[in-house]
Amino acid sequence: MSDPAVAPRSSLFKKYFRTIFAAVVAPLLIAGGSEAWFGYHDQRARLNDLLDAEARLAAVKIQDFIEGLHDQLSWTVQLPWSDNTGDRRRLDALRLLRQAPAVESLSLVDPAGKERLFVSRIGLNRIEGGDDHTANPAVVGARSDRIWFGPVTFQDGSEPFMTVAVAGNRMAVGVAVAEVNLKFIWEVILGIRVGRTGEAFVLDRPGRLVAHPDISLVLRADETAQKPLQTLRAAILAQPAGQATTGQDISGKTVLAAMAQIPGMDWSVIVKQPADEAFGPIYAALFRTGALLIAGAVLAAVLAYWLTQRMIGPIRVLEDGVARIGAGQFDHRINLATSDEFERLATRFNEMASELSVSQERSERISRLKRFLAPQVAELIDRTGDDRVLDGRRVEVVVVFCDLRDFTAFSAQAEPEAIIGVLREYYDALERVVSAHGATLVNFFGDGVMVLLNAPVSCSDPALRAVNMANDMQKSVQQLLVAWRALYPRLGFGVGLAMGPATVGRIGSEGRLNYTAIGNVVNLASRLCASAEDSEILVDRVAANSIGSRAPLVELDARALKGFDQPVPVFAVVSGSTTP
Amino acid sequence: MRAMAHAVGKTIRQIRRRDFIALAGSATAWMASAHAQAMPVIGYLGSESPERYGSRLSAFREGLAEAGYVEGRSVAIEFRWAEGEYDKLPALAADLVNRQVTVIVAAGGAEVALAAKSATTTIPIVFEMGGNPIALGVVNSLSRPGGNLTGVSSLSVEVSRKRLEFMQEVRPDTKKFAVAVNPTSPTSNSQLKNLHAAADALGVELVVLRNHAEHEFDAMFTAVREMRAGGLVFSSDPYFAYRSRRLAALAAQHTVPAITQSRDFTLAGGLMSYGGDFGQSHRHAGIYAGRVLKGEKPSDLPVQRVTKVELFINLKAASNLGISFPPSLLGSADRVIE
Numbered sequence: 071m072s073d074p075a076v077a078p079r080s081s082l083f084k085k086y087f088r089t090i091f092a093a094v095v096a097p098l099l100i101a102g103g104s105e106a107w108f109g110y111h112d113q114r115a116r117l118n119d120l121l122d123a124e125a126r127l128a129a130v131k132i133q134d135f136i137e138g139l140h141d142q143l144s145w146t147v148q149l150p151w152s153d154n155t156g157d158r159r160r161l162d163a164l165r166l167l168r169q170a171p172a173v174e175s176l177s178l179v180d181p182a183g184k185e186r187l188f189v190s191r192i193g194l195n196r197i198e199g200g201d202d203h204t205a206n207p208a209v210v211g212a213r214s215d216r217i218w219f220g221p222v223t224f225q226d227g228s229e230p231f232m233t234v235a236v237a238g239n240r241m242a243v244g245v246a247v248a249e250v251n252l253k254f255i256w257e258v259i260l261g262i263r264v265g266r267t268g269e270a271f272v273l274d275r276p277g278r279l280v281a282h283p284d285i286s287l288v289l290r291a292d293e294t295a296q297k298p299l300q301t302l303r304a305a306i307l308a309q310p311a312g313q314a315t316t317g318q319d320i321s322g323k324t325v326l327a328a329m330a331q332i333p334g335m336d337w338s339v340i341v342k343q344p345a346d347e348a349f350g351p352i353y354a355a356l357f358r359t360g361a362l363l364i365a366g367a368v369l370a371a372v373l374a375y376w377l378t379q380r381m382i383g384p385i386r387v388l389e390d391g392v393a394r395i396g397a398g399q400f401d402h403r404i405n406l407a408t409s410d411e412f413e414r415l416a417t418r419f420n421e422m423a424s425e426l427s428v429s430q431e432r433s434e435r436i437s438r439l440k441r442f443l444a445p446q447v448a449e450l451i452d453r454t455g456d457d458r459v460l461d462g463r464r465v466e467v468v469v470v471f472c473d474l475r476d477f478t479a480f481s482a483q484a485e486p487e488a489i490i491g492v493l494r495e496y497y498d499a500l501e502r503v504v505s506a507h508g509a510t511l512v513n514f515f516g517d518g519v520m521v522l523l524n525a526p527v528s529c530s531d532p533a534l535r536a537v538n539m540a541n542d543m544q545k546s547v548q549q550l551l552v553a554w555r556a557l558y559p560r561l562g563f564g565v566g567l568a569m570g571p572a573t574v575g576r577i578g579s580e581g582r583l584n585y586t587a588i589g590n591v592v593n594l595a596s597r598l599c600a601s602a603e604d605s606e607i608l609v610d611r612v613a614a615n616s617i618g619s620r621a622p623l624v625e626l627d628a629r630a631l632k633g634f635d636q637p638v639p640v641f642a643v644v645s646g647s648t649t650p
Numbered sequence: 651m652r653a654m655a656h657a658v659g660k661t662i663r664q665i666r667r668r669d670f671i672a673l674a675g676s677a678t679a680w681m682a683s684a685h686a687q688a689m690p691v692i693g694y695l696g697s698e699s700p701e702r703y704g705s706r707l708s709a710f711r712e713g714l715a716e717a718g719y720v721e722g723r724s725v726a727i728e729f730r731w732a733e734g735e736y737d738k739l740p741a742l743a744a745d746l747v748n749r750q751v752t753v754i755v756a757a758g759g760a761e762v763a764l765a766a767k768s769a770t771t772t773i774p775i776v777f778e779m780g781g782n783p784i785a786l787g788v789v790n791s792l793s794r795p796g797g798n799l800t801g802v803s804s805l806s807v808e809v810s811r812k813r814l815e816f817m818q819e820v821r822p823d824t825k826k827f828a829v830a831v832n833p834t835s836p837t838s839n840s841q842l843k844n845l846h847a848a849a850d851a852l853g854v855e856l857v858v859l860r861n862h863a864e865h866e867f868d869a870m871f872t873a874v875r876e877m878r879a880g881g882l883v884f885s886s887d888p889y890f891a892y893r894s895r896r897l898a899a900l901a902a903q904h905t906v907p908a909i910t911q912s913r914d915f916t917l918a919g920g921l922m923s924y925g926g927d928f929g930q931s932h933r934h935a936g937i938y939a940g941r942v943l944k945g946e947k948p949s950d951l952p953v954q955r956v957t958k959v960e961l962f963i964n965l966k967a968a969s970n971l972g973i974s975f976p977p978s979l980l981g982s983a984d985r986v987i988e
Contacts, residue, residue, distance in 0.1 A: 164982045228792035289952035
């Protein structure tokens with residue numbers, strides 16, 4: 071069989087491994103990939119919503135601060151001005167300063183635009199100061215819109231201040247103008263936390279920083295330093311509304327930022343969260359998915375290896391078994407207990423091996439039988455694979471005996487080489503004739519040969535066939551004798567044949583097996599051969615009767631033969647005559 | 651069962667804690683030796699004594715901790731105290747400069763800030779003071795201080811005129827008030843100018859009493875009592891502020907209505923105080939010191955103004971003096987001591 075060292079061009083192991091691995095990993099990859107993709111987008115959207123909500127919340131908080139101021143200021147513009155309300159208003163104004171720490175100073179302006187009261191934390195209070203405020207944009211603005219927000223100014227180039235003016239619901243109550251220290255928004259801003267470290271800050275319309283958790287940034291009022299924040303705002307504005315964007319903050323860190331506007335003031339409240347923190351969960355999820363994919367792939371590889379190994383293992387065992395059986399080790403049995411098709415296949419191979427061993431045994435036996443069977447018999451047995459024809463039975467056979475006359479004397483004086491040469495030519499000639507007539511050469515002893523007809527292979531008209539064969543034998547051997555008589559002139563060749571029932575079959579031990587016939591007819595044929603002259607063919611009565619007139623026979627005198635009580639009738643074949 | 655599990659857990663925790671402490675201990679020991687050279691040093695320059703600075707120091711440490719520094723663990727503090735002798739400040743500042751400290755904290759007034767400023771132009775300085783740092787020549791700009799110093803200023807100096815206003819509200823029938831000024835203070839002139847302007851606006855007469863020594867306090871109160879002034883208004887000055895207890899005692903003793911910048915005065919039995927919240931300003935100074943330790947440049951840190959001004963009034967002192975507060979003051983007070 072095939073040499074196991076010769077590796078196949080493509081291994082089944084690799085194919086199966088690849089297929090199983092791909093079958094497991096491909097869906098895993100697709101599922102994991104789509105999960106990661108959609109997860110990323112969902113997370114991104116959620117983050118967006120979260121930041122947007124935070125921005126709105128921060129805006130609301132700052133708006134609350136401003137609304138609070140507005141509410142406080144509204145108290146001071148509810149009653150119309152008259153001469154005797156001055157002291158009460160002063161108390162109201164002082165209480166407002168107490169309540170609203172962000173208000174640095176407050177002026178109350180009457181309907182005529184005159185400043186009636188001024189209270190301050192730092193400067194001296196003024197009652198009935200009388201300054202004309204009719205042209206003050208705060209007063210003008212408040213009168214037309216009820217509330218007015220001034221631009222953010224930086225006192226001493228540092229602290230952010232804003233003027234807020236509030237008008238009452240009618241002219242007569244006048245206007246309250248407050249200077250608001252925006253540093254107080256700081257506390258609001260400080261309270262806003264986005265995620266773990268995210269923060270909020272506020273830019274006014276021109277992009278100046280109004281509030282930032284790092285107050286020093288606000289106090290520094292450094293426009294170039296605040297440039298990145300303005301760029302960030304521009305980036306958010308470039309996005310569709312409510313969409314967060316990534317940008318850089320003052321320290322150059324990448325942040326995710328969203329923005330909400332405070333209506334009426336044109337302030338932008340921007341919340342930002344460091345990108346690595348904001349995207350942290352996303353990256354963690356991606357990493358998790360990746361890790362799961364890798365773990366899944368490893369598991370798939372292990373599984374594929376195990377499955378393939380399970381499949382390839384039996385195949386190897388089968389291959390090895392088949393190789394052994396092929397090498398002639400028919401007693402080898404493939405031992406597989408996989409309880410599947412492999413086991414069935416192994417059982418088939420085992421059956422095949424046992425059948426092979428039976429058939430080999432038979433072919434050995436046949437080849438052994440061939441030694442004494444006529445080639446056609448051997449061929450028959452070979453073809454059918456059945457040697458039962460050789461089994462013992464009782465059958466009507468024709469037994470033919472022949473031997474050389476005076477061979478014993480010749481062999482006593484001749485050289486061994488000459489003897490062997492003579493015998494080889496002798497047997498070659500006889501075997502040819504025996505084969506040609508479908509007879510079976512069952513035995514030879516020295517120069518004597520025993521040939522059987524109608525056994526083991528039955529044939530029609532064995533007696534006639536035997537006579538014809540004997541004639542051919544005489545012809546062949548007589549030709550040879552012409553040469554041999556030069557060596558020893560008294561050499562001759564005689565044939566005797568008899569017909570009768572005999573027991574035929576294989577006899578002998580396992581090591582030494584012969585096919586032969588046992589019975590009186592054998593004896594008779596042997597005695598007839600012994601009594602035959604050179605060139606003579608003696609036939610017994612049974613055979614002669616069977617032949618009848620189809621061959622020229624002449625009855626001789628009955629002869630007394632050894633082993634026979636009565637003289638035996640003997641017929642001789644008229645030499646030279648042959649029937650077809 | 652649960653108790654047992656708890657006990658086991660506790661033991662494990664204890665073991666872990668023990669291991670951790672042992673580990674941390676050795677780590678600390680190792681770090682301490684490494685830190686012996688590496689730990690930054692704050693040179694703290696104060697005009698008085700640690701006792702008088704007590705509440706301010708704790709506010710400062712609070713701020714420092716907010717910036718992530720704890721004395722003795724991540725930062726060392728070298729103190730230099732002038733014990734009230736302000737002319738010693740420049741020498742003490744120079745001493746800190748010689749020690750090559752990482753940062754100088756000059757807290758408790760313009761004098762301290764100026765002494766530190768004149769001592770070095772390289773070592774970062776964080777100051778804490780009242781008054782306008784620009785006007786006093788400490789920095790050129792609040793938003794961009796430039797140079798090696800930044801800090802925190804409170805509004806105490808600006809509001810000395812408000813003290814006169816409040817005093818006048820308490821004693822509306824009096825037209826004559828005494829003002830105590832420390833002539834050695836760098837802010838005395840500006841405050842006086844402010845006070846005179848306010849007196850003109852309020853229509854009252856001012857008697858200026860100059861005083862820069864504790865032993866003259868008694869004579870000062872006697873003078874106020876004798877001149878029958880409506881009350882004594884203290885200008886903003888750390889020298890007075892750190893001696894609030896003594897001033898409160900003298901005011902009660904001489905039955906003189908007085909107002910100072912420091913809440914300590916009111917808490918100690920004084921009538922009124924109006925001034926910046928020093929707790930905030932010292933805390934912010936601590937935060938700034940921490941930020942400078944972290945490597946930020948003073949020139950990048952704007953001068954912070956603590957805008958909170960607080961009015962404290964003491965009703966007990968008022969009743970002792972036979973004074974009643976008008977409702978406007980009672981309503982405006984941040985704290986009323988009854």
